[in-house]
Amino acid sequence: MMPKEPEPEPGNNGTGIGTDGWHRGRRLVLPLSNHTSSTYTALTSPISCARRRRLISLPPNTKAGRMILLFSALLLGFFLHYMWKAEAALSKPWKPDDSSLAFSQRPLPPPSNETFLSSAGYKLPLRTKGRDIVDQNGKRFKLSSINWYGASDELFIPGGLDVQHRDVIASTIRSLGFNSVRMPYSDEMVISNPEVPLRLLAANRDLVGKRALDVFEATVTALTDAGLAVIVNNHITTATWCCGADPCDAGWANDFLPGSLCRVRQTEAQWIDHWVTVMTRFVDNPLVIGADLRNEVRGLWGTMPWERWAAAAERAGNALLRMNSDWLIIVGGTESGNDLTGVKRRPVELDVANKLVYSAHVYSWSGWGSMGGRYSKRTYASFVKAMRQNWGYLVEEKLAPVWIGEFGAPDRPGIGDANYWQNLLRYLKAIDADFGYWAINPRKPKDNEKESYSLVEDDWVTPVLDYRMKDMTELMRQ
Missing domain, CATH: 1.20.5 (Single alpha-helices involved in coiled-coils or other helix-helix interfaces)
Structure with missing residues (x-):
């Protein structure tokens, strides 16, 4: 038999919440079966379960x-x-402003020799001082870089070697005003090191019969022979376009994942060994100035927190510094390269002083999931607030150099693309930032799809003179 429902006490409105605002307890007897019963003290409402259901549900x-x-x-x-x-x-399509249109009608101004390590009297090796990268005399070397990808993708070699000789591409990069090049590779390239097919080397016949690592070395050497500094970058584990949702490529190691999940499995020790294999080829090349340890660490469900990444970066960085203490060690942020806030609580500390450079990546779609939303839709004030919070504080407070190792925009931008670009370039100019544009390549490797972010036409020589080159030329010449 169900117990009689008690009447509300004075000061109780019948809902279990008294007029004094406190929940009042009731001692009720509720049957557990036909033969047993139990008592408990109701900590909320004395209303029966059936009546409560009627109150809170509307069929x-x-x-x-x-x-x-x-x-x-x-x-x-x-x-x-x-x-x-x-x-x-x-x-919606963005209409270029008058200054961008005027820039596109004029020949590209020749680069200043003062920006190149090989021709401006810099004394190597480079080191860090406060927020800057400097030479041995304290003269700042501002990284004005561009990415040349391909060795990290399915074809295992830098793009364009079927179109132009590597020396021609190096000369093109220099003529655009860039003084340094970020060269990505994949761990799978190091592991498999396949012989490169003839069709991929049509314009570099002297490399026919060589393997992927040999072609990578020859390309880097062509860049340094042209007076360009090179930063080698471990981009991804599996040779493919970065970066997707595959957890096997979200960080430097994937051995904690189920064995059948990852086609290319890798421990941290193997990752470091691959670095040693690659950089052994450049120990005696003074214009290979550094190692960008890993691209866009982005662990799933907290598997790649900053503290774990910082410790791994120290182990890899110190292994490379034992090979050559002249190299700069570049450590990117987590959350796909956007976030360096962890440096405040856990900075990276290397065995060799003044060799650490941090790196951040900033794209129009960055910032998704945050309160302010993607960077394509933000005001300048909101954008700068995010930059300062994520990485800009390191530069503005002169704590450490930060190289914006990747950013970019399409040749035919929408209004959101243009908004992001204008905000970013305005901020980079305001802090006189080191930067690395993505990318020189006019075509993507696997399917030859057009690369809308490219700064050259399909011939790998003719520059695309638009709003991007205008703004970066101004940034280079600060």
């Missing part, structure tokens, strides 16, 4: 329930429509 087949469902559907529809309109507005 959808009632008029009130149908109205609530209809109202919820309308709210969702309005929200989705608003989001669609906002995205459509960001995707």
Whole structure:
């Protein structure tokens, strides 16, 4: 038999919450079966379970329930429509401003020799001092870099070697005004080191019969022979386009994942061994100035926190410094390269002083999931606030150099792309930042898809003179 429901006490409104605002306990006897019962003290409402269910639920087949469902559907529809309109507005074509149009009509100004390590009287090796990279005399060397990818992808070699000789591409990069090149590789390239097919070396016949590591070395040497500094970058474990959702490529090691999940498995020790294999080829090349240890660490569900990454970076960096203490060791942020906030609580500490450079990557889609949203839609004030929080504080407070190792935008930008670009370049100019544009390549390796971020035409020689080159030329010449 169900117990009689107690009457509300004075000061209680019948809901279990008294007029004094406190929940009041009740001693009730509730049957557990036909033969047993139990007592407990209700810490909230004395209302029976059945009555409570009636109070808090509205069956959808009632008029009130149908109205609530209809109202919820309308709210969702309005929200989705608003989001669609906002995205459509960001995707509308951006009209270049007058200064960008004028820049595109003039020949590219020749680069200043003062920016190149090989021709400006710099005394090597480089080191760090406060927020800057400097030579042995304290003269700043500002990294004005561009990425040349391909060795990290499925074909295992830098792009364009079927179109132009590597010396020609190196000369093109220098003529654009860049003084340094970031050269990515994959761990799979080191592991398999395949012989490169003839078709991929059509413009570099002297490399026919060579293996991937040999071609990589020859390309780096062509760059340094042209007076360009080179930073080698471990980009990804599996040779493919970076960066997708594959957890096997989210960090420097993947041996903690199930054995059948990763086609290319790698421990931290193997990752470091691959670094040693690659950099052994450049120990005696003074214009190979550093190692960018890993691209866009982005662990799934907290598997790659900053503290873990910082410790691994120290072990890898110190192994390379034992090979050559002249090299700069570059450590990127977590969260796909965006986040260096962890440096405040756990800085990277190397065995050789003044060799540490941090790196950040900034794209229009960066910032998704944050309160301010993607960078393509932010005001300048909101954008700068995020930059200062993520990595800019290191530069502005003169704590350490930060190299923006990747950023970029398409040749035909939407309004959102242009907004991101203008905010970023304005901030980079304001702090006179070191930078690395993504990328020189006019085509992607696997399927020869057009690379809209490229700064050259398909011939790997003709420059694309648009708003991007205009702004970066200004940044280079600060």
